[in-house]
Amino acid sequence: MSQASSSLSMPSGILRHAVLLLTGAVILLPFVWMISLSIKPPGEIFRASFSFWPTHFYGIENYGKALTEAPLPRYMGNGLLVCALILILQVLVCAPCAYALAKLRFAGRDLLFGMVLIGLLLPHQVLSLPLFILGYQLGILNTYAALIFPYVVSPFGIFLFRQFFKTIPDDVVHAARLDGLSELSIVWKIMVPMAAPALAAFSIFSVVGHWNDLFWPLIAVRDESLMPPPLGIMAFKSEEAGNDYGPLMAASTLVVLPLVIAFLAAQKWFVEGITGGAVK
Template identity: 50%
Template sequence: MVSRLNVHQLLRHVILASASLIYLFPFLWMFLTSFKTQTDIFSAELSILPTVWTLENYREALTRVPMLRYLGNGLIVCLGIFAMQVIFCVPCAYALAKGRFRGRDGLFKAIVLALMIPYAITAIPLYIAFYKIGLLNSYAALIIPFVSSAFGIFLLRQHFVGVPDDLINAARLDGIGEYRIVWKIMLPTAIPAISAFFIFSFVTHWNDYMWPLLVITDPALATPPLGIIFFRTEEVGSVQFGPLMAAAVLITSPLIAVFLFAQRKFIEGMTLAGMKG
């Protein structure tokens, strides 16, 4: 019996390790290619490891275009979006979880329905609206469309449902208003869910390419994905793959850091949200 269990565990670990390698291989190839010379990259012989290790690609990635500026823009946009989403989503989620008003269930169903609508459908109307009010080519154009997040409201609402009503009623008996209940009592209980939402929000908007491409024409406001296109050599119509891979590594590194930093809270938040209805 014990040996059978050991065989099953070993088989499970082999399958998981194999699947992990399949997913990690493109990132490993990108990372190693960033240290290869251009000659090594276009060599007819397939080689995973660089023949000659070089940091020239990273120097070129940081000097050919203002990559640090693009990374800074990405941080400003992603953190600005997340801060506004928390301000908007936490009260909405609290109202849907603990409020008693007519139409609450219907409103929640509408939010769930909104999860199924890709934001690309609303891109043209939003673009026209921002053009009319003169907000194109600004940080506001990159942040404002994503302040309201149906996924954030859904995730936090699922968490707030599990918070005991006695805690809220006790706070009301002590004379604490609804505003303070939301931010002083409910918000601290939702740290795992907010951490999970932070990872989803940060990764989504850090990788967003379509919307910044539509609303930004000033290179000084470009986000990291837009910075990648500047590695194309327009005169000869070719791409310098070494600096391109180095830039991709620089752009991907903050995502890995964010996930590793909030990994435990992310798993906890998603587990708790899935268990509560």
């Protein structure tokens, strides 16, 4: 019986791995193309035949232009500052909200959670006009605050932390209350440390999403010194001379590289944080 089941599971296992490998190849193909174009001279970029490695290596020139023709390090510094502040403020707001929805009982709790779910369904672009008007009235347009304040409250962060907090036994919370801890102390001293995988997963989602965001920065800021990486990359686009694809792809590679390194370093906690909320 075991031999028959193993013989049946082997083809299905091969099929699953084949599908995963094919899906992974499709996902990685644009990145491979990007890296290939970043080391090619202009004459080889538009060739009909594709080859990953160029006949004439042009990577030094392309990456040199990416770092000198536009203040790319400044753009990346802006992105790092904005993403870090957004993440810190999101955690400060989302963790107590998620704790209240997961462990406290009060009138309207389910209604508030339903509103959080509705917030998950709304694309951020839908709110761009009222956010722009609010930013204008507050006088924060064309500042770092304009890039940060629309994202302080994250429905996804509240949902993710709430689902993870639900998996923590209520006895832990009751014991902390008996020890004299306040509700906020329980959040920061017990719940958040126990939800470290969820925090890591949310951090990756938050940083990747806001590091790659182009739509809102395109509306909120005009000063080049405030531009995040996606908006700064547009400096390589010229209506008169055309797009300089070599340096453009080199700049894109440099912008994507920190995200890849961060994900590879935290992938274990990322997977655990995503799956942890589904245990209960």
